[in-house]
Amino acid sequence: MAEAIAVRELVMNFGDRAALGPVSFTLAVGSITALVGRSGAGKTTLLRCLAGLLAPSRGEVKTPGRQGRPRIGYVFQDARLLPWLSVAGNVAFGLAHLPRAKRREAVARALAQVGLSGWAHARPGELSGGMAQRVAIARALARAPDLLLLDEPFSALDAFTRRHLQEELRLLLSRVRLTVVFITHDLDEAIALADRLLVMAGPPGRIVADLSVSETGGALLKRQVLALLEGGEEEALHAATLRLVAAQAG
Amino acid sequence: MSLSSLPSVSTARSTASLATDAAASPPRAERFGRALLGSLLPLFLLALWALAAQQGWIGRDLLPSPGDVWRTTEALVLSGALFHHLGATLARMLAGFLIGAAAASLLGALAGSSRLVHACLDPLIQGLRSVPSIAWVPLFVLWFGIFEASKIALIAAGVFFPVYLNLASALARTDPRWDELAAVCERGRLTRFLLIALPASLPAYITGLRSGLGLGWMFVAAAELMGASQGLGFLLTDGEQTGRPETVLAAIVIFALCGRASDRVLAALAARLVWRG
Numbered sequence: 181m182a183e184a185i186a187v188r189e190l191v192m193n194f195g196d197r198a199a200l201g202p203v204s205f206t207l208a209v210g211s212i213t214a215l216v217g218r219s220g221a222g223k224t225t226l227l228r229c230l231a232g233l234l235a236p237s238r239g240e241v242k243t244p245g246r247q248g249r250p251r252i253g254y255v256f257q258d259a260r261l262l263p264w265l266s267v268a269g270n271v272a273f274g275l276a277h278l279p280r281a282k283r284r285e286a287v288a289r290a291l292a293q294v295g296l297s298g299w300a301h302a303r304p305g306e307l308s309g310g311m312a313q314r315v316a317i318a319r320a321l322a323r324a325p326d327l328l329l330l331d332e333p334f335s336a337l338d339a340f341t342r343r344h345l346q347e348e349l350r351l352l353l354s355r356v357r358l359t360v361v362f363i364t365h366d367l368d369e370a371i372a373l374a375d376r377l378l379v380m381a382g383p384p385g386r387i388v389a390d391l392s393v394s395e396t397g398g399a400l401l402k403r404q405v406l407a408l409l410e411g412g413e414e415e416a417l418h419a420a421t422l423r424l425v426a427a428q429a430g
Numbered sequence: 431m432s433l434s435s436l437p438s439v440s441t442a443r444s445t446a447s448l449a450t451d452a453a454a455s456p457p458r459a460e461r462f463g464r465a466l467l468g469s470l471l472p473l474f475l476l477a478l479w480a481l482a483a484q485q486g487w488i489g490r491d492l493l494p495s496p497g498d499v500w501r502t503t504e505a506l507v508l509s510g511a512l513f514h515h516l517g518a519t520l521a522r523m524l525a526g527f528l529i530g531a532a533a534a535s536l537l538g539a540l541a542g543s544s545r546l547v548h549a550c551l552d553p554l555i556q557g558l559r560s561v562p563s564i565a566w567v568p569l570f571v572l573w574f575g576i577f578e579a580s581k582i583a584l585i586a587a588g589v590f591f592p593v594y595l596n597l598a599s600a601l602a603r604t605d606p607r608w609d610e611l612a613a614v615c616e617r618g619r620l621t622r623f624l625l626i627a628l629p630a631s632l633p634a635y636i637t638g639l640r641s642g643l644g645l646g647w648m649f650v651a652a653a654e655l656m657g658a659s660q661g662l663g664f665l666l667t668d669g670e671q672t673g674r675p676e677t678v679l680a681a682i683v684i685f686a687l688c689g690r691a692s693d694r695v696l697a698a699l700a701a702r703l704v705w706r707g
Contacts, residue, residue: 231614254614260607264629273625274615323615 183244184209184359185230185327190239192225198384200225202239205378205387207327212353212360214370214377222385223363227329230361243326253320253358255330259312261304267291267315268300274323290322291315293352310341317349321356330362334369346372494676499683502676506665516684518660522578523650523692526585531642533586534593535635541594542601542631543623552598559591563645564652581653588649589642596638600631636700643696647689662688 183206191201200222207213215223228234230241231252243250253274261270268287275283291297294314304312313333320328333349334342346369353360353373364370370377371393379389476496482488483495490498506512537555541548566587567580574580608626617625654663662681669677 233610233613251616252614256607256611258607260611262608262611262626262629264632265625273611273617276615276617276621319615 182209183207184211185250186242186244187230188240188242190226190229190241191237192222192229192234193237200229200382200385201236203385203387204239205390207359207361209359210357211376212374213362214374215361215363215380216365216367216370216377217380217382217385217388220385221380221382223380224331225385226380227331227361227363230327231329246326250326251323253323253325253328255313255316255320255328255333257332257335259304259309259316261307261312261315263304265304266300267296267302267304267307270304270315271319271322274319286322286324287318290318293321293356294318295348308341309337310345313337313345314348317352321352321358326359328358328360330360332363332365335365342366342369349373491673492675494679498676499679502674503680503683506677506680512684515661515665515681516688518658518664519650519654519662520688522581522585522653522661523646525578526582526650527589527643527646529582530586530589530646531593531639534590534638534642535597538594538597538635538638539601539628542598543627548598548602555591555594559595563588563649567653567656576657581650581658584653585646585649588645592641592645593635593638596634596641597631600634601627604630633700633704636696636704640693640696640700643692644689647685647692651685 185207187206188204189202190204192199203222203226215226217223225234229236231254232241232249241250261267262273265273268291271287271290272283275286278286287300288297291300294317296311296314296318299307299311299315304315307315313336317330317333320330334345337345350373362373364373375393377389377391377393378387379391380386381388479493480496483490483493483498494502503512506515537551541551541555563584567584570580570583570587574583604627608630609622612622612626650661651663651666654661655667658664658667662685665681666678669675669681
């Protein structure tokens with residue numbers, strides 16, 4: 181399958197402190213990858229490097245077949261809507277590269293995708309938390325990104341709304357063919373949405389397992405990832421990874 | 431399942447709209463209640479003042495009755511003198527406010543959006559802020575003469591500092607999370623300034639303008655007290671020098687009404703301009 185993103189020997193240091201890497205991996209076009217791991221494992225640092233919000237100390241993020249940096253759609257933990265703009269204005273905020281007519285079309289399409297067509301003129305203050313996060317997703321989708329990055333997009337929401345948004349996002353991602361990387365602490369969410377899990381440990385953050393999510397192996401996968409994350413030593417992590425890979429192969 | 435079918439979603443807008451509307455304008459009965467409560471103390475003081483004047487507790491040459499003040503105001507209106515003096519004061523106030531606010535807006539925007547400009551400019555302005563504005567009077571008189579220009583300069587100096595400080599600090603404190611959003615949306619510096627920093631700073635800027643307006647009224651009175659042949663401040667000195675306290679009190683009341691009215695105009699303008707989160 182064609183590569184959308186290639187990450188090579190990415191390292192991020194904050195002063196003397198090594199925060200990430202080196203990490204290397206590739207993302208296939210249309211793949212959905214979940215970054216899972218404990219706090220401090222470098223997930224957000226990796227995502228921010230992918231987004232260009234952090235300039236890596238070493239290594240590179242390449243987009244084969246495209247000049248320059250990939251176009252990014254980024255959904256933050258908080259919706260981060262500009263309260264002085266309407267919902268449509270917020271969605272259009274990332275569309276400066278489009279002419280006005282196309283921008284309007286892209287906004288309408290993205291709002292329709294998240295089920296908020298009737299809310300274009302509403303102000304962010306009028307939205308519930310779940311709706312605000314859907315506007316943030318629409319803003320990211322409207323950019324027609326090469327890479328959609330989501331940093332725990334539903335973590336600030338109540339469990340009920342989170343479940344509904346997860347389901348909605350799953351349906352949405354099945355309709356649009358986007359390359360997606362998202363961070364989650366919820367393994368059920370990771371297994372439900374992703375076709376691949378990158379399990380990270382650290383600091384410094386590194387990828388300790390690269391697992392594909394099979395149709396039937398969700399429960400097993402979850403147990404194994406939990407075993408990975410609960411193990412402390414490198415050897416234990418390695419052994420657990422091998423067990424997991426063997427279980428998947430079997 | 432579509433998210434739009436969620437009950438929390440379908441009710442959120444009406445609830446939020448009500449909350450926003452309620453914040454914007456309280457119910458009529460509540461507004462009336464507040465106005466009534468706020469007028470109790472002034473009415474009590476007015477009654478006490480009338481009683482004190484009627485009973486002769488304080489001599490009329492020091493504290494005339496409210497009726498005397500009213501009659502003086504009426505006479506000033508009928509003769510046209512009030513409009514002449516009020517017009518002179520308003521013209522000075524408007525000129526000083528616009529010059530002070532414009533200079534402060536320009537320098538505040540520069541200092542708030544550039545660390546280099548802030549580092550160069552802010553220590554000087556903070557130093558100048560420590561100088562009591564009245565202390566500028568002799569210098570302004572020397573520089574601009576004793577007529578209009580020095581008075582307008584003094585008002586502008588009074589308006590300048592709160593507007594500058596509020597705008598510069600609000601711009602400098604713009605939430606860095608907005609910068610991240612602008613970066614992932616590939617927005618340039620100018621767009622970030624126009625679409626993020628400026629609107630984010632607007633509430634603090636309006637507060638600065640209102641504080642500046644209040645100080646402007648203080649300084650127009652001070653400037654006119656120091657030497658003017660027309661204006662409400664002139665009415666104050668004229669009343670004092672000719673032993674007519676009712677004229678002094680009439681001018682004070684008109685100053686208060688003008689200050690309050692201009693602040694309400696600015697507040698109404700702010701209510702239209704400023705976003706609500």
